[in-house]
Amino acid sequence: CGHITEVKQPNEQELIEPIECSQIDGGCGRQKRQTRFVLQEDESILINSQFIELQESPEQLKGGIQPERIICIGEHDIAGKLNPGDRVKANGVLFIRSQRKGGKDTPVFDIFLRIHSLERQNVPLEEILITEDEELEIKELASRSDIYDLFSRSIAPSIFGMARVKESLMLQLFGGVARLNPDGTRNRGDIHILLMGDPGVAKSQLLDYMSKISPRGQFTSGQSASAAGLTAAAVQDSAADGRWTLEAGALVLADLGLAAIDEFDKMNEGDRSSMHEAMEQQTISLSKAGINASLRTRCAVLAAANPKNGRFEPVSDTPFTAQINLAPPLISRFDIIWLLTDNAEQDRDAKIAQHIINNRLLGTSELLVNQGSAPDPARRLSSTTQKSQDGDEILTKELIRKYIAYSKRSIHPKLDEEARNRIVTFYVDTRKKGGEYSDSVSITARSLEAVARMAEASARIRLSDIANLEDVERAIRLTRTWRNELMGENFDMTTIESGRKASARNHERLLMDTIRDLESRSNEKIKYANRIDIYNEMQNYDVDRSKVDDMIEKMVRDGTLMLPKGYDTIQTLR
Structure with a gap:
């Protein structure tokens, strides 16, 4: 009949039609089953x-x-x-x-x-409430001369040793200052740390503890069963009629906090491709199922990875970074890389064993705590400090979280002139040393920024707005320590970025030069080198046949060489 009836829609999942075309409003009076109602889109008021x-x-x-x-x-x-x-x-x-x-x-x-x-919540870590009394207590702690040792001891006190590792984790908790530049670019302030180690060296325990004491800490595994994984994913939501929605992963949920990722080497391929952007630019760009979004991942990454073959092989042509299932470009995103090996040392082993046994004696039965028959040892602690099993003073988890939140919210240190000059001198002097071979690089600009971030974190611990020479020296000492433990005095950044030791890269260059030289001397129309001639030439450089075969096989896979007439002939493609 053309009459228009207005019906308010109470929900989003069902379109409610009129029961009848009311005669009172000038309609025909027919019931819903006797006629057909058509939605008048032009007359409707639509809302998002x-x-x-x-x-x-x-x-x-x-x-x-x-x-x-x-x-x-x-x-x-x-x-x-x-x-x-x-x-x-x-x-x-x-x-x-x-x-x-x-x-x-x-x-x-x-x-x-x-x-x-x-x-x-625009204020960083706003969910952590700090009273005036607690603020005064934090400032008193910051003025203590042993504040750095106190914080280091307070990180996973049940784990024996690892003093330098815990010191770096302390700096990671506070982090440097993220800065926005006039040209629109951003410099991250978060410190990324990778723990590579043999099984049983307490990597997972360290990660678990760090995720609990860090504000907005997230603990996850590279083998995450979640659809969102480590980064983010587009999933179908049953509550939204099966429409595609975004689900945040661990890095997005840890924004402005810390993401502790165990089994980092076993993450899925989708996460691998996103981790480079998530760690350096600290965003994740998604273009899936019609959804285009950029999510923030402004968090420090603490990752643990195990070697491919069970344990690391210290005496090997394969560098440590190539003994784990991670791409070299991803490894190079980390500011600090610790190598934790399980070597037999009688005195140290005895101390570790005694520490573990004593720690078990201090614990309370979990079953009794859950039944209410025994007090929870984690809740009966004082609000500020406690004693470790070694009798040392340590901070409680709650106080650590509030200390970190207060520092991150209130303290934004800058490097003073002396500190800046010291970083530049360290960088230039380290670059001067070069390496054993021409393509060896001892330090890069990325490492330079890492030192600055660690120095700013050191200043934040003592609640100082100025990062001074002492802070820079602490950062340089830690940098030298992890580099020395990973590769010794001849640290080579190219080894990390390429996954090949300098000697192996040099042998590959010699092999390519040898093949090209033999090709130039060949009388054939199609230039190639004979495998036997290659063996003989490479023996002059003390490279045996098995290594030559391995290098040729690798270069054929990479598309650098080809075998034009079978196994015995080699030809360059580049």
Whole structure:
């Protein structure tokens, strides 16, 4: 009949039509089953809406409880304003909706939140509340002469030794200052650390402890079963009628915090391709299922990786970085790389064994704690400091978290002139040393920035707005220590970036030069070198036949060489 009836739509999942064409409003009076209603789009008022899933802040949870989640509905200007990983306070009204099965309503209901307003948490680590008394306590601790030793001892006190490793983890917790440049570029402030080690050297325990004491700490595994993995993923959401939505991974959830990633060498291929951008630019760009988004991953990465063959081989032509299943360009993104080997040393082994046994005696039965028959040792600690099993004073986890949050929120140090000059001198002097071969590079600009970040972190620990010479010397000492433990005095950055030792790269150059020389002397129309002649020439450089065969096989795979007439002839392609 052409009559228009207005019907308010109470929800997003069902279009409600009029029951009848009311005669009171001038309609024909026919019932819904007797006629057909057509939506008048031009006369309708359309509003934007979006399904949003909110998750409880994991920092407020204790005892491994899973955070609660709730599906929210945002309308008007709220729709489209949030990205996965954003921290917000939402105000709204709860309502229930019956689950449907077979086209019928059931007595099982889902709870939703209709959002009326949103408040972004713009202050870093705002969720950690610090009282005035606690602020005074933090400032008193910062003035102590032994603050660095106190913090280092407080990191995983149940793990014996590893003083230098714990010192670097201390700097990672505080991090440097991220800076925005006039040209729009950004310099990251977070410090990335890789722990490469034999099984059983407490890598996983270190990661677990760090994720618990760091504000916004996230612990995950490279073998994560989550669809979002380490970075982020587009997934189909049943609550949103099967539409594609973004699910944040561990790095996005750890924004402004720390991501501890165990089994880093076993992550899936999708995460591998995203990690370069996530660690250096600290963003993740997604273009999947019609979704284009850029998510922030401004977090420090603490990763642990195991060797491919069970244990590291110290005496080998293969560098340590090539003995794990990680691409050299990804390894080079880390500011500090520790090599943790399990070598037999009688005195040290005895101390470790005694430490482990004593630590078991200090613990309380987990079953009794869960039953309420015994007090939880983690909750009966004082609010500030406690004693370790060795009798040393250490900080409690809660105080460490508040100390870090206060420092990151309030302290933004800059390098003074003396500190800047010392970093430049260190960089230039280290570059001068060069390496054993022409393509060896002892230090790069990326390492220079890492030293500056560590110096700023050192200043943050004592709540200073100026990073001085002492801070830089601490950063340089740590840099020299991990480089020396990884490769010795002849540190070669090219080895990390290429995954090949300098001697192996030199042999490959000699092999290519030899093949080209033999090709130039060949009388054949198609120039090639004979394998026997190559063997004879390479013996002059003390390279045996098996190594020559291995190099030729690798270069054929890489497309540098080819075998034009079978096994015995070699030809260069580049």
